Amino acid sequence: MRQICVIFSLILCFFFTNANSALAVKESSNVLKQPVTEIKVSLGNSANELKFEPNNWELVAGKRYLLRLNNPSQLKHYFTAKDFADGIWTQKIEAGKVEIKGAIHELELKPGAEAEWVFVALKPGKYGLRCPIPGHTEAGMTGEIVISD
Numbered sequence: 001m002r003q004i005c006v007i008f009s010l011i012l013c014f015f016f017t018n019a020n021s022a023l024a025v026k027e028s029s030n031v032l033k034q035p036v037t038e039i040k041v042s043l044g045n046s047a048n049e050l051k052f053e054p055n056n057w058e059l060v061a062g063k064r065y066l067l068r069l070n071n072p073s074q075l076k077h078y079f080t081a082k083d084f085a086d087g088i089w090t091q092k093i094e095a096g097k098v099e100i101k102g103a104i105h106e107l108e109l110k111p112g113a114e115a116e117w118v119f120v121a122l123k124p125g126k127y128g129l130r131c132p133i134p135g136h137t138e139a140g141m142t143g144e145i146v147i148s149d
């Protein structure tokens with residue numbers, strides 16, 4: 001019985017956490033209709049250097065963004081920023097002819113791939129970004145994303 005209670009509270013907790021961020025998005029004056037600020041980020045480059053370009057950028061909580069990711073290199077790369085993904089509200093991700101809705105934590109971009117990530121920045125903080133392919137993080141394929149108040 002106690003276990004059931006714990007599980008139930010966890011579910012409730014999860015529900016309210018999500019409901020709160022959705023509510024926050026709704027309340028902040030049609031935040032989903034505001035024009036997007038575009039940010040372009042390359043994963044690697046044509047010289048196959050292992051880095052994000054740019055490797056740090058700043059967002060403002062409550063603002064809506066379009067993050068344009070592309071991979072101009074001959075290697076595949078990941079965009080991995082799990083805490084960042086928890087600090088934003090993802091409206092959609094478009095890649096090819098597919099549009100994905102809901103929470104996303106990690107993207108893999110094959111050589112030549114592009115993806116567009118539309119989201120609202122929510123939770124202020126400093127978030128790490130990296131490509132976890134063996135050797136890439138170590139070679140400096142990391143970055144930092146700041147969400148300010």
Ligand SMILES: [Cu+2]
Pocket residue numbers: 050076077078131132133136141
């Ligand atoms: Cu990589």
